[in-house]
Amino acid sequence: MIKSVLAVSEGGPDATMSFSLAGRIAGEFGGTVDALHLPAGLSGDMASGLAMSGEAMPVLMDMDDERQEQRRKESERAFKQVLGGLAGATFTAAETATLDSMVAMGRCSDILVIGRPGADPDNVAPATVEAALYECARAVMVAPPTAGSGPFNSVVVAWNGSFQAARALEYALPFLIKAAKVTLLVVGTKPDEVGAPYLARNLGRHGIKATIDAIDPGAVSGRARGRALLGYTHDKGADLLVMGAYGRGQVLTFLGLGGATGKVISSCRVPLLMAH
Secondary structure: OOOEEEEEEOOOOHHHHHHHHHHHHHHHHOOEEEEEEOOOOOOOOOOOOOOEOOOEOOOOOOOOHHHHHHHHHHHHHHHHHHHOOOOOOEEEEOOOOOHHHHHHHHHOOOEEEEEOOOOOOOOOOOOHHHHHHHHOOOEEEEEOOOOOOOOOOEEEEEOOOOHHHHHHHHHHHHHHHHOOEEEEEEEOOOHHHHOHHHHHHHHHOOOOOEEEEEEOOOOOOHHHHHHHHHHHHHHOOOOEEEEEOOOOOOOOOOOOOOOHHHHHHHHOOOOEEEEO
């Protein structure tokens, strides 16, 4: 069960996104939120960067102290507005905070929440995304601009039989158990070839009634397959998309399809739960 949610902000549009979704998750599971503000434009050994859809390269801005302080105040304002009434919620901000600080806190939390990368013109592809996915060993929830409210009733799981997909599924179990509808979506192959019927049977032992569906976008680009996955998720009115995080470095790959993961991360209109 999820009781401790770490919500990360760098003081841009991500603050309200991250804190709103974190509050929704905490409300669903009776937990609370630890909000962490990081100075924008952090770099270091872990910050090799995320190139979303192969288009947006990381931009590490050289912000002056005054601008960084404005962003810290924005994180604090969003925290008070969104999470001020949540019992047990905390806010941490320090000039010395680093990606290592986030990783240390993340590994002690049940789930991390970050705002959608690409929404902040001052910090286009924050290094926090990669550090959260590949260093924290926890599920990472990417918040869309509108976090939504209430339970996560309909969940789509992008399934390809990989260990990344299996790990994402494991982290998503608390959501799947509570969901009214769970769909195992197989993209570009046959469900039998990736063990989807076997998985559906085993989920049933948890009381999860999962249905299997498949789509075949054909021989198209990774970005196009990403769009197909998003189109399915949005058309079905899902409340949550679950998928593995593939690859590392300049391009993340989903199902071996190049920029599809980046496309999903940057364009998903519902909360996106990922794990590596």
